[in-house]
Amino acid sequence: MSAYAVTPYSNTYQQLLSVPTFGDLEAYARAVNSVPMLTPEQEYELSMAYRANPNDLLAAHTLVISHLRVVVAQARKYAGYGLPQGDLIQEGSIGLMKAVKRFDPTRGVRLVSFAMHWIKAEMHEYIIKNWRMVKIATTKAQRKLFFNLRSMKTGDHLSQDEIHNMAKVLNVKPEEVVEMDQRLSGRDIAIDGGMDDDDEAMHMAPIAYLADETQEPTHVLARHQEDTRQTDGLQNALAQLDKRSREIVQSRWLQDDDDKGPTLHDLAAKFGISAERVRQIESAAMKKMKAFLTLEYAR
Incomplete structure (x- = not known):
């Protein structure tokens, strides 16, 4: 038996299968939160085992189950879009499974x-496809506008300067900013459930959630992105590098999801060195970070 084939994860997996995600979300949330977190050593061992053998389903299941709490937490942060939490959790879980399949633990x-990138990507796709108010958000630029417009507004109404600034920053037309703002704040469609007398339908209508400014999804998402990126281990590893190496690693690997990082040639021009030298510095920095994290995990 493999060293990571521990009974609690196997038992919890069976328990989760018996919990109806759409029937009792609170019971599901309690179940996933009861799963013990993996230590860095366990995560590394499981990930390496799965990369070595894609048929090692126990390793894959354990990695997925131990991170389902992240999916549930992220789904709650999108309550402001008025979509079923069960659906968001399901989509986020698909993203988590994709991430496990592609994860390389050797990158430190x-x-x-x-x-988090894959979980959010699946949820974003679901929101875009299913929130009837915002069918306009079909291109990457429009999606970025959709998820950032409210956080960029400084008041209830957009000024002409704000409209043109947002259009420039988000790479869309000014009229698209105006139209999206009208769609997000308008009341001329069935945002409150329409003529449906079904209490459950009324409860799930967007109006039931959008009034709560404290849970505005884009603000919460931005804070969570920052928290997850600033993990202690990663920050400590980056601190071991010199300023140039650290800047290269951060610009190449730690850019925001929607931002395209600089190329080797971009960095070569910035530092006045060759692209090959940038690649060598990046490679050496990653090896140094990996060695540092390996020592940290071994403690």
Whole structure:
């Protein structure tokens, strides 16, 4: 038996299968939160085992189950879009499974940081496809506008300067900013459930959630992105590098999801060196971070 084939994860997996995600979300949330977190050593061993043998389903299941709490927490942060939490959890879980399949533990980054991109991507796709108010958000630029417009507004109404600034920053037309703002704040469609007398339908209508400014999804998402990226291990590893090496690693690997990082040639021009030298510095920095994290995990 493999060293990571521990009974608690196997038992919890069976328990989760018996919990109806759409029937009792609170019971599901309690179940996933009861799963013990993996230590860095366990995560590394499981991830290496799965990379070596893609048929090692126990390793994959354990990695997924131990991170389902992250999916549930992220789904709650999108309550402001008025969509079923069960659906969001399901989509986020698909993203988590994709992340586990692609995760490379040798890069020195924890799975939770790597998986967040895939979890959010699946949830974003679901929100875009299913929130009837915002069918306009079909391109990457429009999606970025959709998820950032409210956090960029400084008041109830957009000024002309704000409209043109947002259009420039988000790479869309000014009229698209105006239209999206109208769609997000308008009341001329069935945002309150329409004529449906079904209490459950009324409860799940967007109006039931959007009034709560304290849970505005884009603000919460931005804070969570920052928290997950600033993990202690990663920050300590980056601190071992010189300023140039650290800047290269951060610009190449730690950019925001929607931002395209600089190329080797971009960095070569910035530092006045060759692209090959940038690659060598990056490679040496990653090896140094990996060695540092390996020592940290061994303690």
